[in-house]
Amino acid sequence: MANYARVIGTGGYLPSTQRTNDDISEFVETSDAWIFERTGIKSRRIAGDQETASSMAEIAARQAIAMAGIQPEEIDAIIVATGTPDRVYPSTGCLLQNRLGIKNCVAFDIQAACSGAIFGLSIADQYIKTGTYQKVLVVGSEICSRIVDWSDRGTCILFGDGAGAVLLERSEDAGILSTHIHADGQYEELLYLPNPQAALPENVNEAGYINMRGNEVFKVAVNTLGRIVDETLEANNMQKSEIDWLVPHQANIRIIEATAKKLKMSMEQVVVTLESQGNTSSASVLLALNEAVRDGRIQRGQILLLEAFGAGFTWGSALIRY
Ligand code: ACO
Secondary structure (H helix, E strand, O other): OOOEEEEEEEEEEOOOEEEEHHHHOOOOOOOHHHHHHHHOOOEEEEOOOOOOHHHHHHHHHHHHHHHHOOOHHHOOEEEEEOOOOOOOOOOHHHHHHHHOOOOOOEEEEEOOHHHHHHHHHHHHHHHHHOOOOOEEEEEEEEEHHHOOOOOOOOOOOOEOEEEEEEEEEEEOOOOEEEEEEEEOHHHHHHEEOOOHHHOOHHHOOOOOOOEEOHHHHHHHHHHHHHHHHHHHHHHOOOOHHHOOEEEEOOOOHHHHHHHHHHOOOOHHHEOOOHHHHOEOHHHHHHHHHHHHHHOOOOOOOOEEEEEEEEOOOEEEEEEEEO
């Protein structure tokens, strides 16, 4: 009998402070019209001084746990995707485990930049399918506002803060149908976040901010996401028309539109959150999933295609019968 990783709970958290395009245009040479037209973003949330990836993850995780109607100690594994961990170690997963008061589960972080949530879903799916674990919590949590150079208009307009969570349970009813994850390290220089403390001597002067050649990233992202759509459909012997919802990583509305077009989907079938959230990196897909589950757009039995692309480059998809 087939066993699946079924979604039994979702959660999301966004800090209360909003930073609009007009706010940004007060400190860099840009405009609301330029940003909205090129990206689809109008505002993003900024974490408070006392917030961290683990504090935001806890709020999203508790929502997912409440929706699932389980006790935290029933969770067998916690997987946190983040590029902005509270500390390099202990992992944010361990910090979240402690915040949730769980003693007997495994907890760890994964690092796949904006693809982190999809990588997390893929790892969780393997553990659940093999019967190693029954219940796995996957969280993406990011404080991107602390790793962007607010004087660099090419990057500071894009990113925002937030956390998304999903709780998966081993079930005979359909859940994750397949995941496909990929990496290609040759594109390091197009998008990277320096780690000044561990860098080679020639790089120690690099500030710890996102470096991105946006235009080149954009082109690779569009092509790569087109390929992952084909790969996912083929592996599941499925037609484009069978997909009910596209739940994409929220990097740029033009990248999302290109993927929707490839799937011949109308934008009504695409969950878009980036207008008010920007790119929350590994949190974005899970935040979008949570929003559409909670507002009733996503219904049980529907087919969802989740996808993401990020630094590495990394990219991937998860096809889910919700
Ligand atoms: N306001 C006004 N002008 C700007 C701004 C700005 N905020 N930013 C750049 N410009 C200017 C540039 O200086 C350039 O001017 P020039 O022609 O005089 O040199 C012009 O606008 C065009 O610049 P491009 O970089 O070619 O603009 P583009 O249309 O590519 O848009 C953007 C830039 C929005 C960053 C886009 O490239 C993008 O979204 N890229 C993808 C980002 C992405 O997907 N990242 C992956 C995930 S992130 C992760 O994994 C952490």
